[in-house]
Amino acid sequence: MTIQFNDETFRDDYSFYNSERAIKRFPFPFHEDSYMYSVNMEQHRGGPVDSVYEKRFDVDEHYVSEMRDREMVLADDPLRCQSLPHMTLAGWDLLELIMVSKSEDYPDLFELHRDGNNWRWVNKPLGIDDSFVFLDETTLPYGPMEYITRQAQGDFCVLDQRDDNLWMDAGMVTTQADWSLDFDIGMNFFEWHAPVPLAHEKGIFVRALKFLLNIQQGAPARRLNWTMTVNPLLDTSPENYHKWGIQKTTLTPENLGAKQHLRVELQTFFRLPRSNALVFPIRCYLCSFQDLMTVPKWGRRLHRVIRDLPEELATYKGFIDNRPMMLDYLSKFDDGLPTSDGIWPDFETEPALQT
Amino acid sequence: MSGAEKIAVKVTDVVPLNDLVTRFKFERVDGGLLPTFSGGAHTVVEMPEGDITRLNPYSLMSDPMDQSAYTISVRRDDEGRGGSLFMHNKVKVGDEMTISYPVNLFSLDLRAKKHLFLAGGIGITPFLAQIKQLERFNGNWELHYACRTESLGSYVDELTSHHPNETHIYYDDQDDKIDLLNLLDGQPLGTHIYVCGPKGMIDWVRNTAAAEGWPREAIHYEEFLAPQPGKPFEVKLAVSNKVIQVGEQESLLEAMEREGVDAPYLCRGGACGQCETRVIDYTGNFIHRDHWLDDDEHANGEKIMPCVSRFEGKTLVLDR
Amino acid sequence: MSKFQFPQSIKSRPVYGTLEPREGSAHLFIADAHGAEAILDVATTSLMAKAHIIYIPKGEAFEDDLRALNAASFYAGPSYAAAEQRIHKALADAKMGLQVYLAGTEGVMGQAQNAAMQAGIPHTAIQTEHRGSTARRMQCVHCKGITEDVETDPFQCAHCGLHLFVRDHYSRRLAAYQGVRIDAEDHGNVPEPKGIYE
DSSP, rough: OOOOOOOSSSSOOOOOOOOHEEEEEEEOOOOOOOOOOOOEEEEEOOTTTTTTTTTOOOOOOTTHHHHHHHHHHHHOGGGGEOOOGGGHHHHHHHHHHHHHHHHHOOOOTTEEEEEEEEEEEETTTTTTTEEETOOGGGGGSOOHHHHHHTTTTEEEEEEETTTTEEEEEEEEOSSBOOHHHHTTTTTTHHTTTTTTTTOOOOOOOOHHHHHHHHHTTOEEEEEEEEEEEEESSSOOOOOOOOOOHGGGGOOOTTTTHHEEEEEEEEEEEEEEETOOOEEEEEEEEEHHHHHTSSSSHHHHHHHHHHHHHHHHHHHTTTTTTTTHHHOOOOOTTOOOOOOOSSSSOOTTTSOOOOO | BBBSSSEEEEEEEEEEEEEEEEEEEEEEETTTOOOOOOTTEEEEEEEEETTTTEEEEOOOSSSSOSOOOOOEEEETTTSSSSHHHHHHHHTTTOOOHHHHEEESSSSOTTTTTHHHHHGGGGGGGHHHHHHHHHHHHTTOOOEEEEEETTOOOOTTTHHHOOOOOEEEEEEGGGGGOOOOOHHHHOOOOOEEEEEEEHHHHHHHHHHHHTTTTTOOGGEEOOOOOOOOOOOOOEETTTTTTTEEETOOOOHHHHHHHHOOOOOSSSSSSSSSSTTTTEEEEEEEEEEOOSSSSHHHHHHHTTOOOOTEEEEEEEEEEEEE | OOOOOOOOOOOOOOOOOOOOOOOEEEEEEETTHHHHHHHHHHHHHHHHHHHEEEEOOTTOOOHHHHHHTSSSSEEEEEEEHHHHHHHHHHHHHHHHTTTEEEOOOOOHHHHHHHHHTTTTGGGGGGGEEEOOOOEEEEEETTTEEEEEEEEEEEEEEETTOOOOEEEEETTTTTEEEEETTTTTTTTTOOOOOEEOOO
16 A cells, blocks of 8 residues: 555544655645635646645545544534435435545555446445445445545535525534534525635625536536644534633643644535535645644745734634744744745745744 | 536437427547436537537436436527527537536426426426436426427427326417416425426516415526527727627627637526626627626626627627 | 614524515414514405414413404414424425415524425525514534523523523524533633623
8 A cells, every 4th residue: 555544543642643745745725925815716636746636535644543533523423424305316426426536546545346336345444345236325334425424534515506505405524623514504605604704795705606606517626724723633623612622721832833733624626416516525634833844935934824814813713812822933933034936845945944 | 717628429319309309419439438417407519610619508308327428409490590500400420529518507406395397399308307317216296398289399209108197298289388377376385396498488487486475496497598690799808908800690709719718608598697797898789688687787788698698889898 | 662673793693574465375474472563563354364373472462462363273372392283284284385474583483484494495485573582592512402592691501501602603404593612711711691782
């Protein structure tokens, strides 16, 4: 196998770590030294070799451990995965999309054998070898969406399209940036985004919705979003906020580099063929500040972005109280040199930190 | 984003059904599988003729699960600009053509407790695919199909023999009319209406259902307009800094494409809203034909849908 | 009783209107407490001829006035739970063209709206008019328990006992606003409750 899977945890002792390779391919979300909402969509058709953009569904060293964490979340709270009755066909669409994509993109890890509707799915990293009948729910241990998303990193929102809007009518949501599928299921695009500050006023959601409604089969799109998390905790859910919220107060100048994580979402969008629904996978990547600082360009830029971020956004993203401490830490990695455009590390061209 | 992804296909069957309608079958040139689709989807067929390439949308009528071939049915329009005439007169078995990936602007509401289909003439085609989709999943549906005459009743025999209980046929020349009020009365809560046919029929169904207290969201309709020929006119494109001529037999959208201006589109039939273009300045009159913009927008001269609408007058400057 | 003007809010928060008579094959009215006044305002003889009124008085004295409208069917009962089976039956028997009119408190309107949506009516086609108490029906996001008639922010969850702040984020499916632990990042630091709209 080409990928060495980490044995790690995203809770309790937080043994999660990024290898050097994982740090280099981390999807750093800032293409310039400042940040404001935008409809930063682009086509999702591959990208640089070994980047998170290369494959339709990125599989990395955290795969096996993330799936183990998802299983624990679902055992505690099965409502993290729900599908309204009319979304079953979309679930099959998603199952097909993921199985076909992964078996083509990672033939050494996944195999799909199809004989009409009789399918056999082999998932080597998770030790799964299942035969089932496509479009027959009785032949799978879970509904089609739950079955396949227990085997795919990231959250999945499956959106029904009707009345010129998108409706959050199904999803698998266990690695979310503080929102609840159980509460939001059934809402339309504007409603589930209602709590987001500033973006409504800027017309961001009207433009984004127009773009998403017109995503067509064979032409997926993507964008990056980000927030901050203390400790590499995947399940930052509102359901458990009464337990994890207090962790934000455990930061000290000494432990901040290791504990404070930049949390990046690679959001992709695919039109599903049989149901005409849209699937919106939200893949979460975590990286500690101290690992990010090994990339000189990212060190300079992250300091400037966090320093200049409007107060509403720092509050919404939940780190307003910790921002001064974060800036004390980050300022040591900003020597004032200019940075190159774009998100890539640019090791060859960007100078080392000047001290 | 200009249009959906393209697929290279060859024509593998051409079947005249009656005096007006011919069916075409497409398979991939490379022998591979076509994408599955959802009932109600259309494909945009490219029709190159001389230095003009027309792109017309046609509803996919084959089984959405059948990836071996797509079929469409084309009604000949002797008055139009020749897209349908090209299909009828020029396209032969073995020809290679380019079609788009399926795009659905008329999809089923899968929450519906019952699907009530109302078709007029060639408007039957999207329902053929939707019926196949619903049959696969034991959906609850009913079809009311109005045709001019028995001889022009495309697919009537197939429908009545496969689905005798669900299919109801009405022939205009036999003074047989859909009794709409009676049909609407007593439908179970959660019923959705789908209507595809001439504009008059769509308006009749929408207005009648609204007057009977049916919610707007329960009424779905689709009508693709073919661009109509008209007097030639000149347009200034401000962004591309070009002055172009729109010929009698081409649409404004086609003229922009001919001049290499990248203009977005999806349906090319005045329905999807993708090609909406801002008017910067004009002296003259718009001939709006779309049903995307509302009446106010048609009156205020701020926007035009270049796929089907035209202009008569002195100056037209567009934000393209 | 004058109508409360809700402040501007986020897009998931329901917006209430004023009931108006609409064309329809039948008319279902569901109201509680002062919601009766909205029905009395909109009622006409022709509307009442095809109307079914379901009313939860909650101690208000409108029952006789409503009964005097001579609706085709009338019910007054002690609680939404008591009326629920009758509402489901009315919706199950209904045909397309049914008009639904809801009036009164957010809790009752929200639950009745959800029942009508489940039966196949789009939420945008259901009329609502707020009357009476502005108390909210709250869901605790942590224990999922519903606390009815919440008037203060923060409030204590009736089930798990956590102190929750009152969000404007609203779920039609749950017919409830979201309550989130207010002292999650500083245990024990619970501000003094005040009225939600103070």
